[in-house]
Amino acid sequence: MGYRATLRGERxxxxxxxxxxxxxxxxxxxxxxxxxxxRSLRERVAAKLALAxxxxxxxxxxxxxxxxxxxxLLAAHxxxxxxxxxxxxxxxxxxxxxxPSSRAELALRRAAILPSxxxxxxxxxxxxxLIVAAAGLRTVTRCRxxxxxxxxxxxxxxxxxxxxxxxxxxxxxxxxLLHGCGDAVIGVNPVGDSVAGVATQLGVLQxxxxxxxxxxxxxxxxxxxxxxxxxERGAPVDLLFASLAGTTDATASFGLSEAMLRDGREQVLxxxxxxxxxxxxxxxxxxxxxxxxxxxxxHHGVDQLTLEARAQGYARLVxxxxxxxxxxxxxxxxxxxxxQIRRAGLEDHFMGKLLGIPMGMDVCYTNHxxxxxxxxxxxxxxxxxxxxxxxxxxxxxxxxxLSYQSTSYHDAASVRELFGLRxxxxxxxxxxxxxxxxxxxxxxxxxSDLRALYDASRPALGR
Amino acid sequence: MSDLEADPVATATxxxxxxxxxxxxxxxxxxxxxxxxxxxxxxxxxxRADHAAARDAVASVxxxxxxxxxxxxxxxxxTEAGDHAVHLRRPDLGRRLGPDARARxxxxxxxxxxxxxxxxxxxxxxxxYAQVPALLVELERLTGLQGWTWGRPFAVRHCRVGVxxxxxxxxxxxxxxxxxxxxxxxxxxxxxxxxxxxxxRPGCTDADRNLxxxxxxxxxxxxxxARRIVALAEAMVxxxxxxxxVREPDQL
Numbered sequence: 001m002g003y004r005a006t007l008r009g010e011r012x013x014x015x016x017x018x019x020x021x022x023x024x025x026x027x028x029x030x031x032x033x034x035x036x037x038x039r040s041l042r043e044r045v046a047a048k049l050a051l052a053x054x055x056x057x058x059x060x061x062x063x064x065x066x067x068x069x070x071x072x073l074l075a076a077h078x079x080x081x082x083x084x085x086x087x088x089x090x091x092x093x094x095x096x097x098x099x100p101s102s103r104a105e106l107a108l109r110r111a112a113i114l115p116s117x118x119x120x121x122x123x124x125x126x127x128x129x130l131i132v133a134a135a136g137l138r139t140v141t142r143c144r145x146x147x148x149x150x151x152x153x154x155x156x157x158x159x160x161x162x163x164x165x166x167x168x169x170x171x172x173x174x175x176x177l178l179h180g181c182g183d184a185v186i187g188v189n190p191v192g193d194s195v196a197g198v199a200t201q202l203g204v205l206q207x208x209x210x211x212x213x214x215x216x217x218x219x220x221x222x223x224x225x226x227x228x229x230x231x232e233r234g235a236p237v238d239l240l241f242a243s244l245a246g247t248t249d250a251t252a253s254f255g256l257s258e259a260m261l262r263d264g265r266e267q268v269l270x271x272x273x274x275x276x277x278x279x280x281x282x283x284x285x286x287x288x289x290x291x292x293x294x295x296x297x298x299h300h301g302v303d304q305l306t307l308e309a310r311a312q313g314y315a316r317l318v319x320x321x322x323x324x325x326x327x328x329x330x331x332x333x334x335x336x337x338x339x340q341i342r343r344a345g346l347e348d349h350f351m352g353k354l355l356g357i358p359m360g361m362d363v364c365y366t367n368h369x370x371x372x373x374x375x376x377x378x379x380x381x382x383x384x385x386x387x388x389x390x391x392x393x394x395x396x397x398x399x400x401x402l403s404y405q406s407t408s409y410h411d412a413a414s415v416r417e418l419f420g421l422r423x424x425x426x427x428x429x430x431x432x433x434x435x436x437x438x439x440x441x442x443x444x445x446x447x448s449d450l451r452a453l454y455d456a457s458r459p460a461l462g463r
Numbered sequence: 464m465s466d467l468e469a470d471p472v473a474t475a476t477x478x479x480x481x482x483x484x485x486x487x488x489x490x491x492x493x494x495x496x497x498x499x500x501x502x503x504x505x506x507x508x509x510x511r512a513d514h515a516a517a518r519d520a521v522a523s524v525x526x527x528x529x530x531x532x533x534x535x536x537x538x539x540x541x542t543e544a545g546d547h548a549v550h551l552r553r554p555d556l557g558r559r560l561g562p563d564a565r566a567r568x569x570x571x572x573x574x575x576x577x578x579x580x581x582x583x584x585x586x587x588x589x590x591x592y593a594q595v596p597a598l599l600v601e602l603e604r605l606t607g608l609q610g611w612t613w614g615r616p617f618a619v620r621h622c623r624v625g626v627x628x629x630x631x632x633x634x635x636x637x638x639x640x641x642x643x644x645x646x647x648x649x650x651x652x653x654x655x656x657x658x659x660x661x662x663x664r665p666g667c668t669d670a671d672r673n674l675x676x677x678x679x680x681x682x683x684x685x686x687x688x689a690r691r692i693v694a695l696a697e698a699m700v701x702x703x704x705x706x707x708x709v710r711e712p713d714q715l
Contacts (some may be wrong), residue, residue, distance in 0.1 A: 006614060006634075030551065033552075033553065033554075033555065035684050041691060098524045159491075160491075161489055161491065161652070161682075162490070162650075162677045162679070162681055162682030163677070163681070163682050163683060165488065165489065167488050167489075168485075168488045168489035168491065170488065171485045171488060171489060171491075171494075172491050172493055175493040175494055179500075191676060191677045191682065191683065192691075192711060193646065193710070193711055194710070194711045194712070194713050195710065195713070196713040197713075223707065225707065225710070226710070229710075252670065252672060253668040253669055254668045255670070255706065255707030256591075295554070296668055296669070297668065331551075331554075332551055332552060332553050333551070333552050336552075363715075367514065367518055367520075367521055367586075367646055367647050367648070367649075368521045368551055368586050368646055368647075369518040372511070372514060373510060373514065374512065380496070395491040395492045395493045396491070396492025396493075396495055396502075396506060396510060397492075397510060398491070398492050398510065398513070398648070398649045399648070399651065400489070400490045400491050400648060401677060401682075402648075403645060403647065403648030403649075403651075403654060404648070405510075405514065405647050405649070408492075408502065410495070410501050410502050411501075413500040414499065414500040414501045417500055420476045424678050436678055442500060444500075446472075446476045446478065447473065447475070447476025447477035447478030447479075447480075447481070447497065448476050448477065450477070450478055450479050450494065451476075451481065454481060
């Protein structure tokens, strides 16, 4: 058994599906670190050629990892819809995704696509293919507003502070609102994980939402256990946040299991029944990122793109409101430079959309990787073209808690204007009501706008 | 250059007043003002300047003879990551003790301490120089108050967090605290993390560890960090475990 391809008269052999998938990947330092990357450029292309011939049916029958996650993915697989495409090859799937009419049909059958299929087709696509195909695959989700409709480009306000200071968090939120950001979520990464701290932050964010009448959702991106303990103490949890990786044991290394996640989701949903303002039942926020399974020593010899697709499949099991990859966060040992980060960002977004999840992106880089703000600018523009659901809004692009750079409020606002994109409809109406949005454009705000918002928000701090 | 401080409109409308007030509360780049919807020149270039400084900080290497560290009398072992470039690209090697490390640790270190503090360069030696001297003194004092035995502190060059497992095998401490330089941010390159583990052994992961991060003047100051670390260590002793089973006690 195995896979073969001949390239310009040279024969290549791949022993099994994991080897074929790994070698067909675009260059990633993480696959080299794992010792599974193609050994030459010719071998990489040969693997792509062989992979293009593999049928989707074969991918469904040959799991790359046998774990609890695989069983759950197969249990949720829409076999009826899959029957119509099972005999297609990966190459044929690529072609179908690039043709608007067949893509529209596939968009209705996304529950038939398994993660290994999304990964396989991404591996034989160029960057522009990833953009063109993804732009035609929308995913709409609802929590306290509606994200993902055509023409909508959401932005998370990420008001992190190195000491979890509530006032500092509030100031960063106000700044984001003036740039039209915050419709995706107001999401804080806390420094501490104590239940009291998480409950305090959830309380402050919820009061900001209440006193300003914001049609958006809040989230404190703490451990699932801490969020649920805070919920038990009466703290308002709009969205349950979870970091997911591409294998059961890699996610377990974050202290999380499928059962905990499903139970947590039920608890949050139940708590929403006694709270006003929800327009939908999508209550989970997931972050992922290529390389996390290898980092946890739980990659099972599988390449990081295929595992990223599995992490997205994991997310799909809990019907998320938001999913994003934190694409440049992990460091140069997994994505070496701006070029690899750009490729991974486009892949992650495309695969998520093909799997039917509401894919956004943290376009970012750390200070130990060979990349800079120009790389973030480039990927941001490419993802806006690809119809990305949302991106991050960080004050001045500089996250002073997590110590990395992402996209700024300014970046998000100027890209919205460049492409004629808008915030979530409920949020757009709120901005318009405050005079911050007019005729499909952000209105430049003045000191008096800032002062008015500042004064209106003070009660959130009990002042 | 287009400095908002010199902009009469920003002054007249009260924008500048709020921006100055915010700067007292947070190092975040809030209320910058805009050029169209984009960043103003001064802000765009300030970001590039700070990034350049952070990149240069990542490139610097640990020096135990540095005036901040010299009085501490640390000795040094190295991981399998032989040089700085390898350290950045091969975290697997940075998690394993190098060939001479075991002998040196058994000869010069403490076996079976109740609390063992280890200093790792990680991704910022500036953080090590800035935070470790005061933090080490405070941790030793609090450890004494607990009546715990104190392992002789040492440094690990080219250090990743996973090296805790090898250290657990060689020295068998009860609780290990790894003080390691965080990836430099733009606001500061002086942020330190403390990773704690109860009797670490091969196979332990981040799920078996606890973390106090952002240890620097504008984040978690050294004295508070020391109290949080020792409180976590106490919780580990009580639970005979670490990681997700041990939740950090509410803020002290």
